[in-house]
Amino acid sequence: MTSLSDRARGIAGGRRESWLVPALIVLGLLYPWYEDTLQILPLIGDFVPATESMVVMLALTMMAVGLNIVVGYAGLLDLGYVAFYAVGAYTAGWFASQQFEQVTFHFFSSVPNDQPGIHISMWVVLVLAGLLTLFAGVLIGLPTLRLRGDYLAIVTLGFGEIVPQVVRNGDNFGGFDLTHGAFGIAPIDAVGFPALGALGFPENFQTSPNRALWYYVIAFGLLLITVFCSVRLRDSRLGRAWIAIREDETAAAAMGVPLMRTKTWSYAIGAFFGGVAGAYYASFRAGAFPADFYFNISVFLLCMVILGGMGSVWGVILGGMILSYLDREGLATIGSKIQDAGVDFEPTQYQFGIYGVIIVTMMLFRPAGLIPERRHKIEMEEAVHDTPFYDVQTDGALTDRDQNDE
Amino acid sequence: MSNTATSILRILRNPKVVSGMGLGFIVVIVLWLVVNFVKDPTYFVNVGLDGLTRGSVYGVVALGYTLVYGILQLINFAHGDVFALSGLVASTIILSMLNISADSSGAAVAGAILVTLAITVPLFAVVNGSIERVAYRPLRNAPRLAPLITAIGMSFIVQNVSLALYGVDYESGSNLIPQGAAFEIGDILVTWKLVTALAIIVPTLIALTWFVSSTRQGKAMRAVAQDTEASAMMGINVNRTISVTFFIAGSLAAVAGLVFLLEYQMRYDTGFELGLIAFTAAVLGGIGNLAGAVLGALLIGFVQSFNEGLLWLAPGGDWTRSIVFGILIAVLVFRPEGLLGERTPEGA
Numbered sequence: 001m002t003s004l005s006d007r008a009r010g011i012a013g014g015r016r017e018s019w020l021v022p023a024l025i026v027l028g029l030l031y032p033w034y035e036d037t038l039q040i041l042p043l044i045g046d047f048v049p050a051t052e053s054m055v056v057m058l059a060l061t062m063m064a065v066g067l068n069i070v071v072g073y074a075g076l077l078d079l080g081y082v083a084f085y086a087v088g089a090y091t092a093g094w095f096a097s098q099q100f101e102q103v104t105f106h107f108f109s110s111v112p113n114d115q116p117g118i119h120i121s122m123w124v125v126l127v128l129a130g131l132l133t134l135f136a137g138v139l140i141g142l143p144t145l146r147l148r149g150d151y152l153a154i155v156t157l158g159f160g161e162i163v164p165q166v167v168r169n170g171d172n173f174g175g176f177d178l179t180h181g182a183f184g185i186a187p188i189d190a191v192g193f194p195a196l197g198a199l200g201f202p203e204n205f206q207t208s209p210n211r212a213l214w215y216y217v218i219a220f221g222l223l224l225i226t227v228f229c230s231v232r233l234r235d236s237r238l239g240r241a242w243i244a245i246r247e248d249e250t251a252a253a254a255m256g257v258p259l260m261r262t263k264t265w266s267y268a269i270g271a272f273f274g275g276v277a278g279a280y281y282a283s284f285r286a287g288a289f290p291a292d293f294y295f296n297i298s299v300f301l302l303c304m305v306i307l308g309g310m311g312s313v314w315g316v317i318l319g320g321m322i323l324s325y326l327d328r329e330g331l332a333t334i335g336s337k338i339q340d341a342g343v344d345f346e347p348t349q350y351q352f353g354i355y356g357v358i359i360v361t362m363m364l365f366r367p368a369g370l371i372p373e374r375r376h377k378i379e380m381e382e383a384v385h386d387t388p389f390y391d392v393q394t395d396g397a398l399t400d401r402d403q404n405d406e
Numbered sequence: 407m408s409n410t411a412t413s414i415l416r417i418l419r420n421p422k423v424v425s426g427m428g429l430g431f432i433v434v435i436v437l438w439l440v441v442n443f444v445k446d447p448t449y450f451v452n453v454g455l456d457g458l459t460r461g462s463v464y465g466v467v468a469l470g471y472t473l474v475y476g477i478l479q480l481i482n483f484a485h486g487d488v489f490a491l492s493g494l495v496a497s498t499i500i501l502s503m504l505n506i507s508a509d510s511s512g513a514a515v516a517g518a519i520l521v522t523l524a525i526t527v528p529l530f531a532v533v534n535g536s537i538e539r540v541a542y543r544p545l546r547n548a549p550r551l552a553p554l555i556t557a558i559g560m561s562f563i564v565q566n567v568s569l570a571l572y573g574v575d576y577e578s579g580s581n582l583i584p585q586g587a588a589f590e591i592g593d594i595l596v597t598w599k600l601v602t603a604l605a606i607i608v609p610t611l612i613a614l615t616w617f618v619s620s621t622r623q624g625k626a627m628r629a630v631a632q633d634t635e636a637s638a639m640m641g642i643n644v645n646r647t648i649s650v651t652f653f654i655a656g657s658l659a660a661v662a663g664l665v666f667l668l669e670y671q672m673r674y675d676t677g678f679e680l681g682l683i684a685f686t687a688a689v690l691g692g693i694g695n696l697a698g699a700v701l702g703a704l705l706i707g708f709v710q711s712f713n714e715g716l717l718w719l720a721p722g723g724d725w726t727r728s729i730v731f732g733i734l735i736a737v738l739v740f741r742p743e744g745l746l747g748e749r750t751p752e753g754a
Contacts, residue, residue, distance in 0.1 A: 077551050079558075142414075143739045150481050150554050154685065155738050158731035161682070165728045295678075299558060306555060353566025359559030360541055363552050380549065 029220055032213045046333055051212040053328040058219040059281040060327075061320030064304035065226050065313060066273030071302065072311035072373070073234060074266035075246030076145070077153040080160025082297040084271040086167055087136045088278025089288035091129035093185030095120045096283070099177075110192035110204040122191040122283050126222075126276050133275025134268045141267035145260060157295070164293040179290070186287030191218060191280070206286060215284050222280060223317075226273050230313050233269065242266050243311070247379060296352055300327070303355045306362050309369020311376040318370055323358075327351065424740055442716045448593035453715035454708060459600045459669060461707020462607045466662035467684035468691070468699040469614065470655035476631040476694035477651045479550070483557040484537055485659060486681015487564035492530045492656075493663030493672045494568055496522050497577035500667075508581040515582050519606070519664065526660040534656025535649050537564075543645070561678070568674035578671035603665050610661050611700065614654070618696065623650055631694065679727070683710075686734040692747025701745060706730060 031054060038048040049057065063085060070078045093099055096109070098117035109119035120128070144155045171181030179185065190206030191214075202208030205215055233239045241262045244252035253259050282288045300323065308319025331347045331354070338345050347354065362369065368377040417423060443450045467489050474482045499522045500506050506518045541560050545553040583602050587595035618624040626647045629637040638644045666672055666680070687706045691698025709730065714723045721729065737744060 075551070077554065144735070147738060147742065149550055150479070151738055151742065153551075153554060154481060154689075155735050157682070158735045162728045162731050165725070169724045169728075299562065302555070302558075350566045350570065352562045353569070356559040356562030356566065360556050360563065363548075363556045363559065364541070364544055367548065367552060380552075 025224065029217065032216050046337075047330070049325055049329045051216050053325075055212060055215045055219050055284055056281065056328055057321055057324040058216070058223050059277045059284070060301070060324040061304070061317055062219075062223045062226050062277040062280075063274050064301050064308075064316050064320035065223070065230050066270045066277065067301050068270075068305050068308075068311065068313065068316045069230060069233065069242075069273070070266050070270035071305050072309075072316065072376070073239060073246065074242040074263060075149075076263060076266065077149055077302075078156045078267075078270070079153050079295075079298050079302070080140075080156035080158070080163070081270075081274055081301050082293050082295065083140070083156075083160045083163035084133045084137065084274035085278040085281075085297065086163050086288075086290075086293040087133045087271075088129040088275030089282035089292070090167060090179060090185065091132045091275065092122070092125050092188050092279035092282040093179075093288040094118065095125045095128060096122055096189035097185050097187060099180060099185050108194055110190050110194050110206075119189055121194070122189055122279075125189075125283075126279050129279035130272040130276040133278070134272040136275075137268040137271030138264055141264045142260075145263040145267065157298075160295060160298050164290055167293065168290040182290055184287055184289030184291075186289070188282050188286050188288060190286070191215070191283050219280065219284075222276065226276075227313055227317065229273075234311075234313070238262065238265060243375065246311075299352070299359075300355060303359055306359055307370060309372045309376065312369060312371050312373035315369045315371030315373065323355070326354075428740065438719060439712065442712075442718050442720075445718055450716070451594050453711050455594070455596065455600055456715060457708035457711030458704065459597075459603050459707070460710055461704035462603050463662055463665050463669065464680070464684050464687050464707055465700040465703035466607055466610060466658050466665070467680060468687040468703045469611075469696060470658045470662075471681075471685050472688040472691075472693055472696060472699040473627075473651050473655050473658075475688065477627060477648060478542070478553075480542065480553050480557060481685065482542075482655070483554075483681070484541075484560035484564050485534075485655060486677035486679075486684065487561050487568065488530060488534055488537070488656060488677070489659040489663050489666070489681065490672060490674060490677025491533075491564055491568045491571075491663075492526050492660040493667040493676070494572045494577055494674070495529070496526050496660070496664040496667050497579060497672075499525055500579055500582070500664075501577075506579075506582060510582070512584075519668075522664055523606075523661065526664060527657045530660040530663075531653040531656040534659065535652045538649060538652040543648075561681075565674055565678060568677075572674055574673060576671040576673045577667065579667045580669060580671065583668055599669050602668060606661060606665050610658070614658070614696070617654070623647070627651055683730055686730050686737075689734060690737050690744055692744025695744065695746045698744055698746035706733070709733070 032051045035048065035051055039045050041048070063081065066084075067078065067081050070076050070081075095118050097119075098115060100118050101116040103118060104116045105118045105120075106113050106115075107119070107124065108121035110122065111119050140156070140159050144152060147155060167179045168182055170179035171177045190204045192204040192206075192208075193201040194203045197203040202210070202214055205211055205218075208214055234243075241252065241257045244255065244257055245259060245262060249259060304320040304323045305316050306319070307315075307323060308317065309315030331351055335345070335347045338347070366372075367380045439450075467486065470485045470489070471482060474480060474485065500518050504518045504521060506515055510518075537560055541556045542553050545556060580599075584598045586598065588598045588601045589596050618627060626637065626642045627650065629640070629642055630644055630647045634644055637647075663672075666676075683706060684703065687703035688699045689702070690705060691700070691702030693699075710726055713720055713726055713729055
């Protein structure tokens, strides 16, 4: 039986071995250099992912960490996160490809100066994608965030379905080709260091002999930034407000937390990271294709958050890496092993069924995830209800609470 | 930024602005419909009848959502996939086991439909009930989002069961129904498809209405939906009542599955999108409200058919999904209680 003060310290502290995090960072960063060594190991060698796959895994994990801000911290179930991924990817398509051949505009781009279209340096585009997606998040969030949990989930799902369809049909808005329809936008410019070519850095990752390695290193850096922001945000005033809302909206509002503004921020910031990751991934695979954006991706990302532990950054990273590994290589490798053993079963075909089983099992038996966030675990175990908070006022006026926002 | 946004939001939520915008929108829609009607009245009515066929199928699925939501406040995502699985199982029974084909006589087809229903309805009542027992009941006291997330997981599981059993090919029983018109009123064709759909669905709706309004168990369902704790105190077995609700929802899914199979074609992932459309219908009519679900479903059916069928300025099938979800979002944001629902403290 832990005393209340112990528990409080546990919640506030979150202490970890101080050497663990730096060691993991160094190990992670150096992965491409010892990947070959791992792959020749007996037994486990076949299961070691290639650097190429690791880039995608990192980008997906980054999205999961972004989604965790919305779902884990603020407790808003977002089933349309794929919309943000799409906005990010298409921002990269608009500002760093030949999509708009009508104009020619270059800004520290990694492609030759005579190519038509808008080519802005991918570094700027990454930020731009984040900002545009943030704006999209605010736009989607403002009218909808007043809704209660499950209704919010279904509205976000609606947006998650609408955005890809608009993208798919967007090749003819009054004769203007915005998204190039079902073909998608390709090629999207590579990330690179056009100014540092003299120092031995690649000017263009895509054409560089160490393509996967460079994309990996930058993806790792982006993930680190995301995690850093995520952890700092969690401990900030805003982050504590999110957690307060998650635990009890009514109480949080009574304590003076402005619900709408706080929720919108969680939405916007979560969207930001989704957008950056989306743009980076689009640059890595050199294209944005509407077939990539469908509901299952949203659930896939949600599944990472649930598996790892809602609200727990380290858990989400673990969950994200596990599931994206399964998605990229794991299931295929396991499948070939199974088939070698003579059983005719192809797990990749049923991957979403497998994720479904993971979701259900986790919710039933370990609802706080693999690495539970302590506070969230207590919440789950003691079953704090997120009681509905919906002010019934005549004529659909805003609530008092929102008027006090200003 | 947030302040301007809040004030914009306030202007947007001003009842006059909202109703003005809503009215304007409806006027545009009505104008569009009237022009289309004037251009070719018989075609317009025929497209409308197609919408009626669709809408009636959506209605049966929407009832399953609305029943469960009314009693548990849970969006049962798996419902659409149960519907799809039931349709696929029905295809096995009617096409393979009963060997009904396009050459079979009308009486044989009708008999086979009854036999299939006699098998699939109880079967999927049990399937749906087991899903509730395994996946939702243990989470009855967990935070609200927990069962919702589980429902999404169950949806994927059921969908993959369909995939494993039936693969990616479409199944269809649409050639069992005569293609032509059952009868004509002027140039208006009342197709066999419509007749069949209504012949199965209308009795189902009557039976459901009778059950909910006139039996003891139906009364218990309404009581639990109103106030779970109070009805438990009055001696109603809440768990049993919830199970019965899931049984009924499963039976409805089975009926809808068979009708859909006879009208269109379906495969393992048909249920996901159709489920979302049906859920939108339930929300449009006012979730928890049985008549509302059917009304909403008919409206959505018309929306879809007019959008895909009309010739003058219709956005076309590419946009159906966006339009349906646009309606969903607009309803949730501006009139969350739906067309027939009542605004309650719980109902957001």
